[in-house]
Amino acid sequence: MLVNLIRTLCLLFLLAACTSAPHKAGLVYADFPETHELKGEAIPLDTALFRYPFRIRVQEDKVFVLDLHGTDHFCHVFRYPDFSYWTSFGKRGESPDEQLSVENIRWNGKKLWLLDANKSELTRFGCALSGDSLFRQETVKLDRALLRALDFAMVDDSTFIIPDYSGDNRFCRVNRQGRLLHKMGVIPSSNEEALQNARPALAQAWRSFIDYNPRNGVLAAVTQLGEVLEVYNLKDSTHVVRIGLHGEPEFKVAEGYGIPTGIMGFSDVQVTDKAIYAVFHGRSFKEIMQNAQKGIQVDGGQYIYVFSLHGEPLCKYVLDHYIYGISVNESEGIIYATDVNQDDPIMKYKMK
Structure with a gap:
């Protein structure tokens, strides 16, 4: 599984394209003022479905889990809080009403959207009148001007934000019809040589995971390689870059x-009403490959970094499991996470 992940990661970098990007210096953080160790509780499930549980979303009385390598379906739904199985959707296949891939799932009010990078489509799902399944309500074909979209966020009912892998900018604003409206931001790299001579590779290496909170207007992006957090406030147009010790x-x-070296960085991020939570790995590719050769196949990050809405480091959680995706409930003080390394892949952590 781990070797396949590394191959997939390298392939994703090979799919991006080119052009230019200016840069600016970031604010370096060395440590967090607080560190807490958290022990998780594995949630027992009444069905075995997952191959690679990548994302988890808790929405009212339902839990949605995205399986990145799902066999029959990419998405599975459980009732909350007892986690009994409800239904699956995002059927895998090549027909018009099926998915070739699913990179992420997002809620906007009562509307559930998913991104299929291989089809270059966003699809909206709704609940059937019987209340026992989900069905496709709308499909949005993305503008051909967009390169392969690997993540997205909802700004409002009519606008999406998608990372820009051309190297020109950081993000693309896309309307409800899938058309590119405009681009924003720049790659905040200090690598002058890459900016001048290897711009396509730079854009690939800076692949980031994103999240947006419409209540406070904060858009956060964390790099899959290295240790960089970007915070954009779309209400006041401010932008902060935070760079950790891994650079x-x-x-x-x-x-x-661009072929990744260095470290595996972040794998998920969530912007809540009060803070930014990000899953961090911090393991080098050399270490990962050495462990794989020894038969040690542990995948994921053992840390959750918490930043303020302005990007200041607040707290570091050290976990007893390696996780990939998170869903944070600040009001209940709970973090749900996915662990791709075990049969019961959903973990529950109580924050301190």
Whole structure:
């Protein structure tokens, strides 16, 4: 499983494209004022469905789990809080009403959206009148001007934000019809050589996971390589770059493509009403490959970093499991997480 992940990661970097990007210095953080160790509770499930549980979303009385390598369906739904199985959707296949892939799922009010990068489509699902299943309500074909979309966020009912992998900018604003409205932001790299001579590779290496909270207007992006957090406030147009001890994404150029070196960085981020939560790995590719050769196949991050809405480091949680995706409930003080390494992949952590 781990070797397949590394191959997939390298392939994703090979799929991006080119052009230019200016840069600016970031604010370095060295540590967090608080560190807490958390012990998780595995949630027992009444069915075995998952191959690679990548994302988890808790919405009212339902829990949605995205299986990145799902066999029959990519998404599975459980009742909350007892986690009994409800239904599956996002059927895998090549027909018009099926999915070739699912990169992320998002809620906007009562509307559930998913992104299929292989089809370059966003699809909206709704609940059937019988209340026992979900069905496709709308499909949005993305503008051809957009390169392969690997993540998205909802700004409002009529606008999506999608990371820009052309290297020109950081994000694309896309309307409800899938058309590109405009681009915003820049890659905040200090790598002058890459900016001048290897811009396609730089764009690939800076692949980021994003989240947006419409209540406070904060858009957060965390790099899959290295240790960089960006915070954009879309209400006051401020932008902060925070760089950790592992620095910017590291890569080498081979035949014009960016091949990751350095470390695995972040794998998920959530912007709540009060803070920004991000799953951090911090393990080098060398270490990952050495462990794989020894038969040690542990995948995921053992840390959750908590930042303020302005990007200041607040707290570091050290976990007893390696996780990938999170769903944070600040009012209940609970974090649900996915662990791809075990048969019961949903973990529950109580925050301190």
